[in-house]
């Protein structure tokens with residue numbers, strides 16, 4: 366049975382063809398390609414029985430009314446923007462699976478005791494303006510208008526790009542929702558990690574989205590960096606769910622027979638528990654200082670970014686688990702290392718996520734892949750979840 370997945374996978378491929386760069390998938394915030402992809406999604410939403418349109422910041426929003434118009438809504442969705450040279454499932458799978466589920470309800474003539482809204486968020490990745498989560502923050506009412514001054518690589522400001530797109534910077538505040546309009550936000554997403562594949566499981570339920578601490582580090586003077594990288598590896602192996610990455614490393618002068626005199630690198634520490642992350646950051650920075658003191662080299666640590674972890678609401682994850690179990694799959698609980706729109710919305714509404722296994726754990730890469738069977742079982746679990754959804758206030 367691939368009744369939901371065949372449409373989802375066809376639409377995934379259609380969106381993957383809408384790219385700023387020929388031969389690879391790049392579709393960033395407020396480009397002509399963003400517009401075209403959004404228009405295609407709006408068309409599919411309308412086919413599924415939803416009222417759909419772009420909002421003032423470029424999110425695609427579709428609404429399927431419940432038994433009477435204007436009811437609070439179960440929110441579903443993910444993002445439609447990509448990184449450069451992206452995979453085709455990251456973000457899009459969540460939006461298209463949600464539309465397929467609504468289409469199935471419409472096909473059966475089913476109206477639920479709540480509305481459903483599906484979001485195709487405009488700017489989760491932040492690849493064009495280094496912004497990230499702009500669309501979901503606008504919905505949550507936490508979009509920072511100063512972001513409109515951010516410029517892309519060609520010097521175009523976000524505000525100008527938004528006007529050119531047909532959006533309205535002055536109306537972004539009106540995009541923000543009130544808490545009582547939403548019952549929950551549930552995002553289906555590919556795992557972007559290898560856990561489900563390693564366990565032989567197609568679906569997982571997310572317990573929390575990891576918090577992250579990111580630093581730019583510079584060591585001036587001979588050597589010292591190798592010890593640092595080993596320190597990060599050793600410290601992060603001490604706690605389960607703690608991930609440390611030195612993703613960028615440059616050494617100057619960069620000659621094979623010269624010990625580098627200046628080394629710059631990035632440090633990214635993530636954990637589902639904020640206390641675990643902070644303790645690791647403290648230990649690593651202290652260890653770094655000790656190494657640099659011992660070696661007589663100069664250390665400069667610049668914090669870049671820090672955000673706390675986002676817990677998924679237990680009352681929602683319990684319902685996601687039941688929906689997964691109903692597919693004959695044992696639900697595997699796991700944290701999300703990567704960030705998602707759910708983080709931005711969690712300040713407004715309780716959130717939950719379900720993960721679909723991806724091949725080799727690869728994401729942000731053209732090799733990103735999922736199977737038709739997993740797409741089907743993911744969408745079927747989401748549909749089961751929607752049909753059985755019990756809002757928090759309605760529970761005993």
Ligand SMILES: [Zn+2]
Nearest residue numbers: 444455456489
């Ligand atoms: Zn994503």
